[in-house]
């Protein structure tokens with residue numbers, strides 16, 4: 001349950017885990033609701049935005065105090081009043097952060113079409129994050145063989161797939177992440193051509209200081225130096241932005257003429273009382289750049305095509321995926337909060353029950 005509206009960085013104590021003995025374990029008569037057992041919950045940065053006391057809904061309604069929070073998950077149907085869903089089938093989509101849910105807005109759940117891949121992938125690679133990577137990269141940036149691609153928060157749920165899609169298109173792909181372990185994974189597991197730790201780039205002998213302005217300045221300097229001299233001596237064609245802020249500024253300075261920026265997310269800004277702003281937007285015109293923001297919820301019609309593209313790559317081992325699994329609803333608050341300190345290594349999800 002949401003216990004406290006969040007301002008600033010979310011804390012575990014903003015959420016509360018309770019046991020409710022009076023749970024309704026039947027679909028009401030004449031209703032087309034679906035009763036499910038939730039198996040996996042997806043930890044996604046957008047949930048943080050919905051935990052604020054929103055004066056008005058943004059693209060979806062925010063959470064209310066004392067209510068169960070809701071997000072993407074994978075579930076098994078226990079009972080159904082809806083003709084499209086049968087008992088025993090697996091679904092993914094919007095469900096409650098609870099062990100059992102009675103889902104009434106059935107247009108927000110989808111039958112799982114392929115069960116010969118890990119079902120947990122439908123919280124990430126084959127769910128909302130995967131579709132985000134595909135739309136934001138393949139469809140918005142039209143990548144071409146030989147182009148130079150830069151990805152921030154590259155080892156996360158979205159970033160790890162963007163990098164692999166880039167390699168499959170024949171691009172030169174560089175990612176940045178916040179720990180040496182993640183950097184190693186980018187290069188060894190996901191096939192990135194290069195990667196660096198934006199918090200401590202050892203080759204430059206600098207570490208991000210605690211002061212916000214200094215951190216910002218150092219991040220910009222690190223990325224300018226690395227991207228200009230080591231990774232992208234000729235500049236960046238496509239920047240897939242998951243973080244915004246200083247990283248976006250640094251990328252703007254390194255873009256090539258006619259480059260494309262996919263404005264996917266701005267996680268560095270979500271917890272700030274005052275957003276930092278972007279200083280080098282003038283590069284948009286001097287370099288004739290295109291920057292496009294998008295929200296995956298507008299693109300669910302592309303989902304079948306996305307599966308057609310991605311499923312064969314998963315089955316033949318050309319796309320791999322790393323998940324970070326927390327166990328049990330009692331560990332869900334820590335897992336969600338951990339996204340904002342970079343605790344997750346790969347797609348963060350919560351395992352609630354056996355399949």
Ligand code: NDP
Pocket residue numbers: 044045046128129132153154155156157158159176177178179182242243263264265266267268269294295296297339340341342343344346347348
């Ligand atoms: P991740 O699984 O990558 O988790 C978030 C990661 O962001 C952390 O692990 C951390 O990695 C990094 N991070 C956290 N705080 C900061 C910070 N202040 N500066 C830089 N990096 C930070 O999340 P997702 O892959 O699910 O999401 C990535 C982005 O995509 C988010 O911004 C999200 O909001 C956005 N998104 C947008 C969608 C759309 O429709 N446009 C849909 C889905 C997601 P590290 O250790 O590397 O710092």
